[in-house]
Amino acid sequence: MGDAGPVTTEATYYQPAEHLSHSHTLTAFPNLPGCYQDAESTARARQEVINISLAISQFEPVVLFAHPDHAHVARSMIQSSADPSADITIREVEVDNLWIRDLGPVFLHSRESGRTEAAVDFNFNYWGHKAEETVDGTFARRILTSKPYSSAISRVKAGLVSEGGALEVDGQGTLMVTDTSIVNDNRNPGLSQEQIEEELKRVLGVEKVLWLKGVMALESTDWHVDAWARFVGDVRVVLSKPPRNAHPKIHEIFDDAMERLPRMTNARGNKIQVVTVDEPDQEKLDGGAIDGMVTSYVNYLLVNGGVILAKFGQDDADAKALQVIQGLFPQRKVVQVYINELPRLGGGIHCASQHVPV
DSSP states (O other), X not given: OOBOTTSOOTTTEEOOOTTSOEEEEEEEOOOGGGGTTOHHHHHHHHHHHHHHHHHHXXXXXXXEEEOTTTHHHHHHHHHTSSOTTOSEEEEEOOOOOSOHHHHSOEEEEEXXXXXXXXXXXXXXXXXXXXXXXXXXXXXXXXXXXXXXXGGTOEEEEOSSOOOGGGOEEOSSSEEEEESTTTSSTTTSTTOOHHHHHHHHHHHHTOSEEEEEOOOSSSSTTSSOGGGTEEEETXXXXXXXXXXXXXXXXXXXXXXXXXXXXXXXXXXTSOBOEEEEEEOOOGGGSTTOOOTTOOOOTTOOEEETTEEEEEEOSOHHHHHHHHHHHHHHOTTSEEEXXXXXXXXXXXXXXXXXOEEEEO
């Protein structure tokens, strides 16, 4: 349908809440450049992406993007899985990183039709030039300007750099972000927080932005909100609680969020209510802790009728997280998927998926 940028979009489109119905979910099959050129890491990450895709396919169709040179590997892994007939379509596109939430587009609803008719290209720059720069910088543009998306979805080009994992909406006009992941010279040099906020309002169709403190450079994303704080409905926020041995800066921003969030209101003027879920102790996980490791249960994915939730291998923490998340989503089936390599690469289940609303 063409390029909708740089026109004002907030009157036409908006980013819907993740809990609404999905057409399908996107995942991406990683290659060596997306796993620090480590063959063993790549193999483990591929298996975890396949496992996540299989779990999602229990609830809705999955489109798995795979590089043409490696698509046969993805097909073989699915065919040899416990569910070889899973509703997973492999689409051959040049892609190296598995983090499709960040390198892919963010889909928007039309205010008139209530259906997905546009998507934002946030000019992915490898999290502020932290990773090997391959073909993925143009991934969002390439899929939005080719079939099947090009015939039904307008591409909105953002006037800033960001990633899908940096953006959390309630679907009722409120966006939640961390400052360090967007107001950062490695992405948006020269842009003030006020300028960034106005552009986010424009492209995502939101009325109010809630700013949380993040931590710069402790992990690759500069503290994406989708592994930190998520909306549950429009008034509750589930916040990831770090273990006692976490970095002092993480405890500082947790305390700040616990103090700040209950004083905030959403776009409709309702006060935010906070629920916490404890992270596992990384030292107790298989392989132990490494710098930049992300082990957040808040990085779950909502799917049609379900929740795909991480399991890290610390049984008591996994069970407690399941109880908390099931309590937050009593009408949904929660499926836990074990991940260990993805956290070591800096992300989780939500980071490795991108939902496409109906």
